[in-house]
Amino acid sequence: MSTTLRFGPELRRLRVEAGLTLTEFSAALNYDKGHISKVERGERSTSLELARRCDAFFGANGDLQGLVVRPGTDSDSDSGTAEPPGGPSRWLVGRRAVLSAGTGALIDLGLNLGNRALSSTDDPLLPSFRMQFDQLRKLGQSTAPKVLLPLLETQTRMIAELAADARSSGRAPALLLASRFAEFTGWMAQEAGDSDAALGWTGEAAELARAGGDPYLGSYALVRRALVTMYGGDAAGTVALARRAQSSELPPRIRGLAAQREAQGHALVGNEVDCLRSLDRARELLAGDDARTGAEPVIGTTHVSDPAAMSTGWCLHDLGRPKAAAEVLDRECRRLPPHALRTRARYGFRRSLAHAASGEVEHACAIAKDLLGVMPAVPSATVNSDVRRLARELSRFRSSRAVRDLQPALARVLAPAHI
Numbered sequence: 001m002s003t004t005l006r007f008g009p010e011l012r013r014l015r016v017e018a019g020l021t022l023t024e025f026s027a028a029l030n031y032d033k034g035h036i037s038k039v040e041r042g043e044r045s046t047s048l049e050l051a052r053r054c055d056a057f058f059g060a061n062g063d064l065q066g067l068v069v070r071p072g073t074d075s076d077s078d079s080g081t082a083e084p085p086g087g088p089s090r091w092l093v094g095r096r097a098v099l100s101a102g103t104g105a106l107i108d109l110g111l112n113l114g115n116r117a118l119s120s121t122d123d124p125l126l127p128s129f130r131m132q133f134d135q136l137r138k139l140g141q142s143t144a145p146k147v148l149l150p151l152l153e154t155q156t157r158m159i160a161e162l163a164a165d166a167r168s169s170g171r172a173p174a175l176l177l178a179s180r181f182a183e184f185t186g187w188m189a190q191e192a193g194d195s196d197a198a199l200g201w202t203g204e205a206a207e208l209a210r211a212g213g214d215p216y217l218g219s220y221a222l223v224r225r226a227l228v229t230m231y232g233g234d235a236a237g238t239v240a241l242a243r244r245a246q247s248s249e250l251p252p253r254i255r256g257l258a259a260q261r262e263a264q265g266h267a268l269v270g271n272e273v274d275c276l277r278s279l280d281r282a283r284e285l286l287a288g289d290d291a292r293t294g295a296e297p298v299i300g301t302t303h304v305s306d307p308a309a310m311s312t313g314w315c316l317h318d319l320g321r322p323k324a325a326a327e328v329l330d331r332e333c334r335r336l337p338p339h340a341l342r343t344r345a346r347y348g349f350r351r352s353l354a355h356a357a358s359g360e361v362e363h364a365c366a367i368a369k370d371l372l373g374v375m376p377a378v379p380s381a382t383v384n385s386d387v388r389r390l391a392r393e394l395s396r397f398r399s400s401r402a403v404r405d406l407q408p409a410l411a412r413v414l415a416p417a418h419i
Contacts, residue, residue, distance in 0.1 A: 059272075257307070259279070345378055353390045
């Protein structure tokens, strides 16, 4: 018997054992009674959202969800997560030239810096590039990723050339800054929907950091790779990558961010026990983090004041607890800075989704309406995954005027277009 056909009878068994009628159970889940009845009889396929809610209701810790999707997959997502092919690729900065001591120049970067060598006398350029990095990060909150990518790629290559031509004393700071540019370039590539480029730039960031004497950023690259696998629906891969970035010798911030990502991987398959345990670990590690007081660019988000709390709201929805998710996300989204449009859209749509799943349809539509207005300015392949989920959730409430009014705007955002 297929896993989908096994779900219905198992759901009915659990409902009957709990002493619930169909009317009581469907009301508790905020689902149509007739729909639940057809699912139990195997006459209608089961959505992942319904399986998650049933899992949470019965405390099945992912067992019911496991009857709907194969381990390591998630039908909500269709993004690829393949590793980029080996060898030089179109987005790399010429690593062999950068990492070879005393090379003095990169190979065929196609850049024109006036054919002058950059030496220690050009050190003032580095603070300038650092200021540009901070500005580009801010610009990434209100600009389409495909607009920023060419500039980020060029800046990364220019700083790598600065490192290659610098004297030994000035090489390491330039390599470290180039690694941060490469890491941010990878994030913008992912936002543009190019997972292969995201993984390529992330790997480049790790190599540049190692060459600059930072043994830690390579571990953070695992957290970034886990984000790609998470959006690809690969729960097992997400957890495995995140766990590799939690060794005791790593800085608390990297370990905390990795624990968050592990929690999100567990949530994808409904593993509530391990998810909440990972969130507790993340909360403890990030609570004492003093990264924001340092001179270097902050690793990870700079706009979410309490990343562990925001991730808790994110995970609660995937665990089938939308009301609890909505409460957390309501509180944390109010703390986001007004200018952080990309971050507000990311967590705002998850917030709208949680309210819709809780049956608060008009409120969900009101939240989404405001967010849809800014999406043309900050298109995002990753945010669109939640926009698609919201559209499916709201499709259960077609009789609602708020839903009907919102549908054209949803359709415009989800229409095939260049991100």
